[in-house]
Amino acid sequence: MNHFEYGPEGLACEGVSLAHIAAEVGTPVYVYSRATLERHFTVFRDALELAGVAAPLIAYAVKANSNVAVLKVLGDLGAGADTVSEGEVRRALSAGIPADRIVFSGVGKARREIQFALQVGVAEINVESEPELNLIAEVAAELGVRAKVAFRVNPDVAAGGHAKIATGKAENKFGVSFAEAARLYANASNNAALEPIGVACHIGSQITDLAPMRAAFSKMRGLVEQLLAEGLSVERLDLGGGLGVPYFNHPEPPSPADFATMVGEVTAGLPVRLAFEPGRVIAANAGVLVSEVIHVHERPEGRKFLVIDAAMNDLVRPAMYDAFHDIRPLVKRDGEAVYDVVGPVCETGDTFTRDRPMPPLAAGDLVAFMSAGAYGAAMASEYNTRPLVPEVLVDGDRFAVIRARPTYDAMLARDLVPDWV
Ligand SMILES: Cc1ncc(COP(=O)(O)O)c(C=O)c1O
């Protein structure tokens, strides 16, 4: 069941036409389907259950879409949160996700962030290096608590849609080697300020092939068995996120069911609780970015630029990763024209696509960037002093603005001009 479909008033999200939202809220605007978010989460969870994975912690990767309303929708279904900053931990908590379902990851957690995470009692801090382990031990000792830590291992497996989002090779900044993990785990188990609870990995994002995941997870299984054989206590194996989604041009990714079956096979009989950190697979196809055509600029040599009111600051994935997003007119049209779709920002990189065949469009027409619910609004900025793009959540035939477009007054008020300037 798809919750973005053409109806009598053009492309709709559940029961609300996107043109109606654009008229009420203005463009550009992100629109999310609550039903799709819920379906993606339950499909992922049910697939694991069916594959025999008992009571997994599904810690949604907050970075993919960190709006508190989105987090609340997922948290209410039982999702935990995978976080990478104090800000994200705070978002998860404010959405009502309890600390015992929050995982804190990231290669450069600052002292004050570790303090905060320990004070609120997060379920697991994923340790990415020896100096970080030492810092966590120091902060925990100061606070008089035991830090629950899991070691993020870099399994040296290549995977992921783009070099900038692959994380599992030894040359990447993430995690420790298997040998280091075993040594640090044993050390940590002798430190009163630390409680090692498990091991973790995350090899990349937009992965469309199960083979590298299977390879990495099998290596992780070997590590858990080694640690158990050494008499260490291991409660958890965190297998990260990374499962890809269809973007309509890429290879079709494996389904959550195929992923879960593979996980069930690789981890069968392992006496640990599994954790997952899915982001994109939950949020990407639950959201679109709606934008209005400002001009069609036709160059004498024939190139046609569709100049729209969304820009690279609102959706950076095409500029940053050459990512493909399907762009659909809200009202279906016959015919075909070939466009370069560009935004108003003063960079040539502010190009969403080149030479894209699309139905013919004119100024004032509305288009939707599909599959924009993950790493869209969450990566938006105010570059060129463009107000941060607003977000809307649809639920059946109602909708609400879940992040308002800031006023120019509010934006300018953040800049402080000292009286000596
Ligand atoms: C540690 C960690 N966990 C989870 C994720 C979520 O990844 P994805 O959105 O590909 O599922 C990421 C981002 O790739 C990550 O770095």
Ligand SMILES: N[C@@H](CCCC[NH3+])C(=O)O
């Ligand atoms: N921001 C990336 C994904 C990053 C994954 C973070 N670990 C994207 O849009 O594809």
